[in-house]
Structures are given as structure tokens and as C-alpha cells.
Amino acid sequence: MRIVVTGGAGFIGSCFVRTVLAGEHPGLAGAEVVVLDAFTYAGRIENLDPVRDDPRLRVERGDVRDPRRVAEVVGDGGVDLVVHFAAETHVDRSITGAADFVTTNVVGTQVLLQAALDGGVGRFVHVSTDEVYGSIDSGSWPEEHPLEPNSPYSAAKAGSDLLARSYHRTHGLDVVVTRCSNNYGPHQFPEKVIPLFVTRLLDGGRVPLYGDGRNVRDWLHVTDHCRGVALAATKGRAGEVYNIGGGTELTNRELTTRLLAAVGAGEDRVEHVPDRKGHDRRYSVDWSKIRDELGYTPQVAFDEGLAGTVAWYREHRDWWEGLR
Structure with missing residues (x-):
């Protein structure tokens, strides 16, 4: 089997590549992996160092x-599977400059879908986000919920989701879409909240907490996400969408408190800043479909995963110093 992984040098894509080559996904055992990456600011060849010598x-x-x-x-x-991680993903960047998000996330996805169709690719997994659903006050989104994105980033991802669906419905391309909650773990570029806060705290700095700090997110360890993507790739039904959740909902205030404790810092290190434009209040996906159909359950407890993530950034200053 040959797999093309777009964005395979980024945070989530590189984790998928490393775990595939390590044999952690039985349905993909022995696969050849081709990474396609533009190596923009968040794609780093160092993320592939553990497997660079794998033939x-x-x-x-x-x-x-x-x-x-x-x-x-x-x-x-000769490609059996495309797993499409490549995307512009940082909401704050999309607010100040949406053009790259539209061209990369929408146009780039269409280019890939057409190439997959023309090249006879066996399956195309489009990796998306829970942010396409918008914001939810209570309960959790099922896969059938209408898409109501509120940021340029999530709107661009919603557009790419619909393109993926259209290539299945119009052309019969074997497409599966996954939508994940907030990822965390090693190798994440320090613009996202957990690595941003951890690296600032390790350097003795202060961390910015948006608004009242009560925005809620569900946290998913990157290895659990990759496990869910692999299950969707190998067992998912063509044309279907699968939500992938982590099972730990926290307010940003609660997350900040845990991060302060993890590095031994006090409340004086928190700087309250004005809320982000269009800041969604709460995300929560119903991931019972991937659990019941494909056997997915998150394996990494949040406290364990967070401790390991903080330890990784503490031990790998050479990876992140100078990036912020």
C-alpha cells in the first residue's frame, strides 16, 4: 500500500506518519508513505526525524x-490512499488575513481531489475540524448537523468539506471526512494555546487569556486523533463523516489553571486580554458514530497527555526557541 500524506511535516500529519511507520495502525501495516508538504512556517522536517531513515x-x-x-x-x-491534513489552521491568522486560508483549504483541497480522481486513488480521507459546526451551548454535534462556521478559517474548512462530499456524490470518488476536536501534544507549533502558554511560562513570561476565559473546548491528544483517522481510512464507509473527540471538556480558564500548575507558576502570570472577534463559545462533538462503527475510543487521559506534552516542550527547547 502507498499512502500520500499531505501536510505530513506538520503537527498532526507528522504524528500520523510516525505512527504509521511504527506499525501502530494494523490496517496500514507495512505501507509506504509519501509526505507532500509545502514546508511553510508550521511544517518542519525535524518532525519526521524519528523516521527519516525508514526506507x-x-x-x-x-x-x-x-x-x-x-x-x-x-x-x-500507484497511490492507494490520500490522507489530507494540509491546511492553514490558526483562527487568529485567518481573522487578520483570510486569503491564504481560502486558497490553501478550499482550492488546495479541490486540486487534490481532482488529482485523486484522475489518478485512480483508492480512498481519500479529508481531515477537518469541529469548528465547521459553529458554536453550541449544550449537547454535542452529530455528523448530520448543519455547517455554521463563524471564522474565516472554519468557513474555508467547511467549504473544503463540501467539495470532498461533492467529489464522492458527483464522481464516485471514495471519500471519508473526519472532524476532530482541539488537538494537543508534542510538535505543535507554538501559536496554538497549549504550546503557546507552555513555552511562555517556561520562559518566565505571561500568558494571554481571552475574555472571561469561559470558552469551552474538547481536548484530543494527537495520537488518539491519528488513531481515529487510521480507523476511518481503513474501516470507514465511503461518503461518510466521522467526528473524533477526546472526551475532556474544559473552559479556557480551567485549562490555564492546569497549565500554571504543570509548570509551577502563579496566577500573576495570566494577562486578561480582550476577546477574539467572533470567538465561538463552546465546541462539542458527538463521537458515538466512530465508536460504534469503527471501535474508536480515546486512549490518552488528559492529565497524562498534558503532563507528557509539558515535559516534551521542557526537554525540547531547541525545537521551539526562536519560533514564537
Whole structure:
């Protein structure tokens, strides 16, 4: 089996590549992996260092918006599976400059889908986000919930989800969509809240808490996310959407308190800042479908995962110093 992983040098994509090559996903055992990555600010070759010498890995530099380059990697007729992680993902960046989010997330996805169709790819897994659903005051979103995105980032991802669906419905391409909750873990670029707060606290700085700190997120360890993606890739039904959740909902205030405790810092290190524009109040996905159909359950308890993540950033200053 040959798998093309777009964004395979990024935070989640590189974890997927490492775990596939380590044999952690039985349905993908022995697969050859081709990474396609543009190596923008968040894609780093160092994320693949543990597997760089594996003869089953090939790394290709290329932008998913480039039809010729994508066709060279995806459309050669020898690809069994595409797992599409590549995306612009940081909400704050999308608020100040939406153009790259639209072209990468929407146009790039269309380019990949067309190459997969032209090249006879066996399955296309489109990795998306719970943010496409909007905000929910209570309960949890099922996969059938209407898409109501509120940021340029989530709107672009919603557009890419619909394109993926259209290629299945119109052309019969075997497409599966996954929508995950907030990821955390090692190798995450320090613009997202957990690595941003951890690295600032380790450096003796202060951390910015938006608004009243009561925005709620469900936290999913990156290895659990990759396990869910692998299950969707190997066992999911064509044309279906699968939510992937972590099972730990926290307010941003509660998360901040845990991060302060993890590094031995006090409340004086918190700086209250004005809320973000269009800040969604709460995300929560119903992941019973992937549990019941594919056997997914999160394996990493949040306290364990958070402690391991903080330890990784403490021990890998050479990875993140100078990035913020």
C-alpha cells in the first residue's frame, strides 16, 4: 500500500506518519508513505526525524494548490490512499488575513481531489475540524448537523468539506471526512494555546487569556486523533463523516489553571486580554458514530497527555526557541 500524506511535516500529519511507520495502525501495516508538504512556517522536517531513515518514507516538497506538482505525487496511478491534513489552521491568522486560508483549504483541497480522481486513488480521507459546526451551548454535534462556521478559517474548512462530499456524490470518488476536536501534544507549533502558554511560562513570561476565559473546548491528544483517522481510512464507509473527540471538556480558564500548575507558576502570570472577534463559545462533538462503527475510543487521559506534552516542550527547547 502507498499512502500520500499531505501536510505530513506538520503537527498532526507528522504524528500520523510516525505512527504509521511504527506499525501502530494494523490496517496500514507495512505501507509506504509519501509526505507532500509545502514546508511553510508550521511544517518542519525535524518532525519526521524519528523516521527519516525508514526506507518506506519519501518526502516531497510541494504546494497542494499547484496542480502540476500534486499530479506528479498523487496522480501517478500507484497511490492507494490520500490522507489530507494540509491546511492553514490558526483562527487568529485567518481573522487578520483570510486569503491564504481560502486558497490553501478550499482550492488546495479541490486540486487534490481532482488529482485523486484522475489518478485512480483508492480512498481519500479529508481531515477537518469541529469548528465547521459553529458554536453550541449544550449537547454535542452529530455528523448530520448543519455547517455554521463563524471564522474565516472554519468557513474555508467547511467549504473544503463540501467539495470532498461533492467529489464522492458527483464522481464516485471514495471519500471519508473526519472532524476532530482541539488537538494537543508534542510538535505543535507554538501559536496554538497549549504550546503557546507552555513555552511562555517556561520562559518566565505571561500568558494571554481571552475574555472571561469561559470558552469551552474538547481536548484530543494527537495520537488518539491519528488513531481515529487510521480507523476511518481503513474501516470507514465511503461518503461518510466521522467526528473524533477526546472526551475532556474544559473552559479556557480551567485549562490555564492546569497549565500554571504543570509548570509551577502563579496566577500573576495570566494577562486578561480582550476577546477574539467572533470567538465561538463552546465546541462539542458527538463521537458515538466512530465508536460504534469503527471501535474508536480515546486512549490518552488528559492529565497524562498534558503532563507528557509539558515535559516534551521542557526537554525540547531547541525545537521551539526562536519560533514564537
